[in-house]
Amino acid sequence: MFFPLMKTDGLTGFLDLLYEGPNNWENRIKKRVAIYIIWSDGKVWNTKKLTELNHGAYFRVSTGELDQEIMRNNLAIVYPTFEMLETRLSALPSKKIWFAEIPAWRNTAGFYNEYAQVSYQADIEPLPQKASLLTFHPFIQFGDVINNLLVLNVTKSPEIKKDSIKFFNSYDKSYVGEVEIQTNTLTTIPLDKYGFKPTDLPIFYSANIAGIPFGLGIAKSGKMLSLEHTHPPASLVLFGDRRGVQGKIKKEWIDRLVSQ
């Protein structure tokens, strides 16, 4: 299990690690762990040991204290391990140390400035090398707010591939625009120039790169921040074959949007 450290202009990214499992019955490890930070240069995953943590300990890493090289893709990932990692890896390690399922073992990732802090409970598993993303985005705010879409992608391979994410208006299926996104990167996309209205529900669609999309709202005064991620279409139903339902929902939308 990996935990993201994200960077975006004008804010400091942070990741708060807490060595405490989420429940009292899964994975009750207590051994001292090494905390590595890992980043891609497009050819390999580079690693650097940040610290070691005893059970119960807390550690914060922020983008302000790291070399620019580490945050070159505006994303680094943090990995707890019992083992020493090589400084260069051809693929992300697969052994999960901080791992639980009910609920998932998470940490706190987000951003801050001199006035405010915002976060979400974060964990990330590497996404498939080729997969699509389709999500509905109800987070655009109006007034004295700057709205950004963040797209976070991590794959097992360090390769950095480029593709586009397309924006549509869900109601009339109109095409609004598209922007380049990359694998193993946090891409920040300013949304205000697209002219979405308070009654619009944008759809974001990428045919070849999956990712976790976030809405990041920043008060123009800087005094308030807002961050939440959208969910895949499977979240619209419960029980049964949710993956199957998700596949159908994506197909219906993609057929409508792409066939225009």
Next chain:
Amino acid sequence: MTDIVHSLSGVKRKLKFGIFIPRKITLRPKNSKAVISDLFPIRNDEDWKTEFELLNVPGLIRGNNNTIIDHSVTLYFFNDNGNLLGNKHIFMNSTGRQTIKLSEFLKNDLSKAKTFALFHDYDNNILLGGGSFLAERGYTGYEYKNSGVKGYVHGNLDAVALSGTRVQPLGNKSFIARTYTVQHQLIGPAKYEFIFTNPTSNEVVIKPLLFGIGNKWVVQKYFRIPSLGARLYFVDLSKEDTYKVKFKSHLYLGRPVVFRTCNESMDVFHG
């Protein structure tokens, strides 16, 4: 001898998992035409406003949220003891997104509402295939001190189902108490508020434990939450204070929605 120790530890592990592994965190609605909703906390006072981003979920599932038939939803409002105070029927405008300002409803009989569930008018679960149910687990926006910016959080628990006109709790309880550790270091100066809802059909008792001064877990005063009720537990931290917090209860998944306020700003996230 080593074999015996290994064998005993294997039995212990299996026993532990047999007891703890929750097979049904969320109970399946009895009525196949039921629709599911989270139980969303409401904050409505001089410091807080609550809004909900209403989307045409049946339309999103169908692949077309632009329909000639009006889509409607019903909001059910509950007080902190889980009593149903009333409901409001809303027709969705011909738009992709409709922001519901909860404060417009929270008057008279609904003035003491602390949670709401939102049920879509939908009885075609059969079209989903494979035994799925339509669920509203969407996004509530909270605004603090008229900042003009909402903090969003999505549904945290699949709490209730509407079967006909009856609201059925879907949360499950276990025989043995479980602990949920909030995976967030509490750092001052800040006020942390944890809102719990009880999605089960029985009262639950929640025991907070704090780890801070003294470097040990200290049990705090417990509180009770009636079925479908809600309670707020808070920790006020001064500068330099740091705490960890966990909650012990018989809930399968006793995760609160967490609000962190500091000066004029706030952060909200689900546990």
